[in-house]
Amino acid sequence: MDPVVPDSLRERKKRSTRRALRLAALSLVAEHGLDGVTTDEIAAAADVSPRTFFNYFAGKEDALVGNDPEVAGQLAAELTARPADEAPLDALRAVLDAYAATVSIDETFWSLRARVLEAHPHLRAALAGSSADLDRALTEALARRMGAPPTDLYPALAVAVATSAARTALWYAGTTGFTRPFRDVVGEAFDVLAAGLPAPLALGR
Amino acid sequence: MDPVVPDSLRERKKRSTRRALRLAALSLVAEHGLDGVTTDEIAAAADVSPRTFFNYFAGKEDALVGNDPEVAGQLAAELTARPADEAPLDALRAVLDAYAATVSIDETFWSLRARVLEAHPHLRAALAGSSADLDRALTEALARRMGAPPTDLYPALAVAVATSAARTALWYAGTTGFTRPFRDVVGEAFDVLAAGLPAPLALGR
């Protein structure tokens, strides 16, 4: 079951173009602003035809802030694989922490993305939206593992809150230039969550 | 300070066209699907010129799932108006509960919207995104009232989590046909939040 990705030449090429498009989009937008860049230019910068851009991304925003398509399924699978007696929030924390670990590897990429998000607040909306797929997948997995109907309030709530916390942590790590390890920030966010979001003690810092 | 809205003829007209456009968009999309409806048709159904549509909404999605522009500022103001010694989460709960109360009035509208969201999962992304403005406003207000820098993790986290919970509650109330009062659902969501998202006891329901 390990090589879910066959990693053939084809696969490697696909990943590489996808990445090239992502980077092209991010750098161009970082330099010229969101409306100063067309999809054609992005495609050109990544050395593919304009049409191909849309074989990889649903749109400009998706290229900038979207998740890779396999992520949702992968994380959902990891969630179902967690021990059955683990508390929901702990299971979610473990899954999202694993995700955070993968993020930490590609820090240049994420810094660039943070800069772009900073400069274009409108994209934060798209970012929140791009996690909708992930939320759906995780909610379904969590409901299943809890033996609850997928329309139940709790699983949806726990997932929405957890991914929301992770996203906020990513934003925070990004704006602070990743001076603190991202995983630590995620950990802190989940600690606060599990404690019921108490007011932080250190009010004068 | 009360009449923030002068409620002149002009204002009333504006609100009415905005509402007409919203309803037109929702009903048309409910009937013909997202891609079966053009902005021109929406404008026609609301008896305004195609161009005018864009004076009210940033796009089709905004008309379907966006918040009215004044909401963010209003809720932020209410947040700053809460007693200074109130715990952050309690203050947020109060503000969002007040919002929930206003929603409950217009239940037909929100049911229609829920139906549309159900049929077009893609719009849930847009919905999450549309609250980005609200999140920013609330975060700034909360940070100020806590005397924290606006880049601090806690305020952003608390707000993201709280609005996320409220949105989930709205989704839940919508999919269950508003059989339970929306405010109650919001209340329950916040209870769960404050308790640190413990696994619900009732596992076999």
Place this chain on the structure above:
DNA sequence: CGCCGAACTTGCAGTGACTGCAAGTTCGCA
């Protein structure tokens, strides 16, 4: 090795979202 089918890329042509601009029109107010 050579070949077939599947996957991927590309160009093309078309639809519709969205924008700035420059009139017109309506409303608020003195």
Place this chain on the structure above:
DNA sequence: TGCGAACTTGCAGTCACTGCAAGTTCGGCG
């Protein structure tokens, strides 16, 4: 009553995005 501001509208243009129908590249099997 009349002036200025706000709002509406039409127009023309740019660009995002899509389906389709070739071409091209890759994976695997005989």
